[in-house]
Amino acid sequence: NFTNADSVSQECENLISSLPSEKDSTGKTLYNYQGSWYYPNTIQSILNFQKYFEARDTDIILASFPKSGTTWLKALAFAVVHRNKYAANLVSHPLLSDNPHNLVRFLEADLYVNNQRPDLKELSSPRLFATHMPFQTLHESLRDSPCKVVYVCRDIKDALVSRWHFIRKLVKKEYLYSNYPVEEMVEKFIKGAYSFGPFQDQVLSYLKESLVNSNPLLFMRYEEMIEKPEAQVMRLADFLGCSFTEEEKKSGTVENILELCSLSNLSNLEVNKTGTSTCGIAHHAFFRKGGVGDWKNHLTDDMAIKLDEMVEKKLQASGLKF
Numbered sequence: 001n002f003t004n005a006d007s008v009s010q011e012c013e014n015l016i017s018s019l020p021s022e023k024d025s026t027g028k029t030l031y032n033y034q035g036s037w038y039y040p041n042t043i044q045s046i047l048n049f050q051k052y053f054e055a056r057d058t059d060i061i062l063a064s065f066p067k068s069g070t071t072w073l074k075a076l077a078f079a080v081v082h083r084n085k086y087a088a089n090l091v092s093h094p095l096l097s098d099n100p101h102n103l104v105r106f107l108e109a110d111l112y113v114n115n116q117r118p119d120l121k122e123l124s125s126p127r128l129f130a131t132h133m134p135f136q137t138l139h140e141s142l143r144d145s146p147c148k149v150v151y152v153c154r155d156i157k158d159a160l161v162s163r164w165h166f167i168r169k170l171v172k173k174e175y176l177y178s179n180y181p182v183e184e185m186v187e188k189f190i191k192g193a194y195s196f197g198p199f200q201d202q203v204l205s206y207l208k209e210s211l212v213n214s215n216p217l218l219f220m221r222y223e224e225m226i227e228k229p230e231a232q233v234m235r236l237a238d239f240l241g242c243s244f245t246e247e248e249k250k251s252g253t254v255e256n257i258l259e260l261c262s263l264s265n266l267s268n269l270e271v272n273k274t275g276t277s278t279c280g281i282a283h284h285a286f287f288r289k290g291g292v293g294d295w296k297n298h299l300t301d302d303m304a305i306k307l308d309e310m311v312e313k314k315l316q317a318s319g320l321k322f
């Protein structure tokens with residue numbers, strides 16, 4: 001079941017052999033670990049993260065389902081937290097010369113990949129990390145640290161369509177995925193067995209946590225960030241313990257951060273047109289159209305109803321309002 005690209009230990013292989021599995025459309029096997037589906041490599045990364053990551057109380061973890069606004073949240077959180085160190089101008093800022101994914105790195109999808117054990121002790125506080133893992137998997141290794149978690153959530157239909165474009169954009173023409181029909185992606189989402197899925201289980205894990213608050217958790221929505229960016233970035237700063245002062249608000253700091261982190265600004269930077277992130281993905285693939293409702297251009301009403309009902313059913317059964 002393993003390919004050369006998989007770098008997994010014997011311990012991980014033993015664990016994997018006991019997990020539920022499903023084949024994807026290319027014949028690769030996905031495994032269900034702690035309620036979410038992954039390829040073997042990612043399970044190895046998660047095991048390493050769970051074993052070796054030492055949370056600091058000041059750590060900030062940005063969590064999301066893929067294609068839900070992770071890049072934007074990374075840029076905003078970085079700019080907000082470091083605004084005393086780097087003024088948010090359009091002349092010199094780390095976000096102008098590096099991609100948000102290199103400034104706030106993924107735990108399981110970057111730092112711990114390929115069986116690595118990165119030394120994160122040297123990083124100065126507050127450290128910012130990101131993850132696509134569900135809360136239960138993340139929580140286990142925070143080991144009761146009160147570090148903060150920010151979760152960004154997006155409409156399943158837009159996240160699905162975004163993922164579909166992302167996959168098609170990334171792969172070479174001859175590869176099977178370039179002809180990947182959106183129907184197949186919908187089918188996958190309905191079945192639930194796809195990398196980091198099911199969507200609704202992940203959302204539920206963070207929604208539940210936002211009520212329990214075993215870690216301080218801020219639940220954000222991509223749609224609200226699009227609708228009221230100023231209010232949402234101020235909410236983010238309040239939660240992170242670095243509220244904007246009246247003076248900052250008057251002098252346009254909030255607007256400057258939003259402009260710096262905007263889709264149009266970031267996607268037009270040379271670094272984001274040409275570079276490749278530490279997680280091995282071309283920077284340009286993280287930027288497309290943005291906004292709300294692009295699903296209408298790709299999904300039928302019937303698909304939309306099925307997806308919405310599936311999410312509602314899961315969240316309603318938990319008694320939580322979404």
Ligand code: A3P
Nearest residue numbers: 067068069070071072162262263287288289290
């Ligand atoms: P679309 O494919 O709908 O355009 P992620 O960052 O989680 O991978 O999500 C990618 C989605 O967020 C893409 O959506 C992308 O265009 C959008 N996005 C990336 N950067 C953004 C930004 N600065 N502001 C708003 N949306 C952004």
